[in-house]
Amino acid sequence: MTAPRVLHTDAEVLAHKRAGSLHVVTLVAPGVAELHRPGTFAELTLGGPDSDRLARHAFWILRTRPSGTYGSTIELLVAERDPGTRWLVQTAPGTAVPLTAPLGRPFALPREAVTCTLVAHEDGVAAVLGLAGRLKERGCVVHVVLGAASDARLYGALDLRRTARTVQVVTADGSVGRRGELAEVLPAVLDEQRPEVVYAAGPVPLLRATAAEAEARGAWSQVAYAGAMPCGVGHCLGCLVPVVGEDAVARNVRACTEGPVFRGDRVRWDEVTS
Ligand code: FES
Numbered sequence: 001m002t003a004p005r006v007l008h009t010d011a012e013v014l015a016h017k018r019a020g021s022l023h024v025v026t027l028v029a030p031g032v033a034e035l036h037r038p039g040t041f042a043e044l045t046l047g048g049p050d051s052d053r054l055a056r057h058a059f060w061i062l063r064t065r066p067s068g069t070y071g072s073t074i075e076l077l078v079a080e081r082d083p084g085t086r087w088l089v090q091t092a093p094g095t096a097v098p099l100t101a102p103l104g105r106p107f108a109l110p111r112e113a114v115t116c117t118l119v120a121h122e123d124g125v126a127a128v129l130g131l132a133g134r135l136k137e138r139g140c141v142v143h144v145v146l147g148a149a150s151d152a153r154l155y156g157a158l159d160l161r162r163t164a165r166t167v168q169v170v171t172a173d174g175s176v177g178r179r180g181e182l183a184e185v186l187p188a189v190l191d192e193q194r195p196e197v198v199y200a201a202g203p204v205p206l207l208r209a210t211a212a213e214a215e216a217r218g219a220w221s222q223v224a225y226a227g228a229m230p231c232g233v234g235h236c237l238g239c240l241v242p243v244v245g246e247d248a249v250a251r252n253v254r255a256c257t258e259g260p261v262f263r264g265d266r267v268r269w270d271e272v273t274s
Contacts, residue, residue, distance in 0.1 A: 006233075007031045011044075011099040013091045014070055020152035022123060023078045023089040024062065029099055030072045033064035037106035038131035039224055039261040042076065043232030045098040046084030048091075055084040058229035058256070060126035060201070061102060074101070077126040077155055103232050104260045107131050107199060107222050113139030114196035117189065118164070119210050121147045121182055121202030125156040127224040128201050132163040141165055143193045147182035147202070151175040166193075183209040195219055200264070201226065204272055211264025221264030225255045232256045242268040 011027040032042070041058045063075040080086050091097070107127075110116070116135050118128045125146060135142050142164040148154040150173045160167050169177025170185055178185065183206055190198065190213055200210035201224035214221035230238035239255040243266045250268060253259070 005035060006100060006103060007035065008098075008100050010096040011074075013093050013095045013097060014073060015093060016089055016091075019077070019155050021079075022153060022155050023080070025076045025078050025088060026073050027076070027097065027099065028070050028072070029074050029101065032061070032074050032099075032101045033066040033072045036061050036064050036074070036102045036130075038129075038134055039106035039127060039222075040102035040104050041229070041232070041260060042074065042099055042101035043103055043229065043256075044076075044088070046087050048087060048095070055082070056230055056232060057084050057088075058103075058226070058232055058260075060123070060224070060226075062126040062129055064130075077123045079123045079153070100232060104256055105258070107224070107261050109134060109138060110140065110197055113141075115141040115143070115194060116197045116199065117143045117145065117193050117195040119145050119147075119182060119186065119198065119200040119202070119206065120156075121206050122149070122153045123155070124201035124203075124206075124224070124226065125160075126201075127226075128199055129156050129159060131199060132160055136163050143189075143195065144168070145170065145182060145185070145189055146177075147171070147206075149173065182206055186210065186213050190214065190217055190219070197222065198264075200224065204269075207264065207267075208269040208272070211267065211269065215265050222261050223264045223267070225260045225262060225267075227255060229256050229260075242271040244268060 011029040014026040016025045059076040062077045144164040144167045147170040198214040207223040234257040240252040
């Protein structure tokens with residue numbers, strides 16, 4: 001019998017901690033840490049058993065700990081965006097949350113020790129935090145550019161400074177780092193760093209800009225798509241992304257099963273709706 005690649009379990013909320021206006025939620029989720037690869041995600045059912053507004057929600061897996069005092073745990077970086085995420089950040093420790101993870105295809109890692117630039121906006125950093133370590137283990141030079149509306153929505157810069165050769169920060173209000181938007185600074189950053197691979201996680205306009213700027217410089221790009229994932233397991237077709245396949249045929253694919261990480265040059269960006 002082969003071991004499962006995806007686990008369905010009632011994860012237990014162990015703790016949550018504020019990080020500016022974001023939250024780090026720790027869940028006891030046996031087995032997920034061992035299977036997780038950067039770029040895969042967890043699908044949670046939010047709202048609790050008494051809710052009439054149950055919602056499924058996808059989260060990047062921020063960190064994993066295969067063993068510790070409480071067993072195998074995972075951490076999620078949560079932005080309060082809707083009733084479901086508000087419920088999650090207020091749940092009492094011990095609350096059971098139905099969880100399916102890890103889902104989707106992870107970031108592909110380069111075979112050679114090359115230069116990589118990681119670009120992430122706000123809670124998108126959760127998709128690339130572990131990736132930076134994996135790339136460094138392979139001998140890659142890792143540069144990181146983080147963006148946020150403000151300091152309060154920025155996470156992970158300190159952690160990433162332990163791994164990456166450089167970490168640059170851009171905030172829209174200038175409260176920390178350079179004032180501006182990630183997409184504005186990206187061309188100059190890539191000209192300076194000259195990466196062979198660019199990884200990105202964040203809203204669609206940032207992913208699109210990253211793919212275009214990487215391609216213009218002859219670099220590969222991999223983008224982590226974070227649109228709606230109503231089921232997370234390939235059943236609802238609520239996460240379709242227009243791409244061009246390796247056979248050069250245009251088609252729509254499910255982000256939850258064929259993604260969420262895509263080659264940036266394969267996405268038909270003009271047709272992406274969210
Ligand atoms: S989220 Fe349902 S098919 Fe992808």
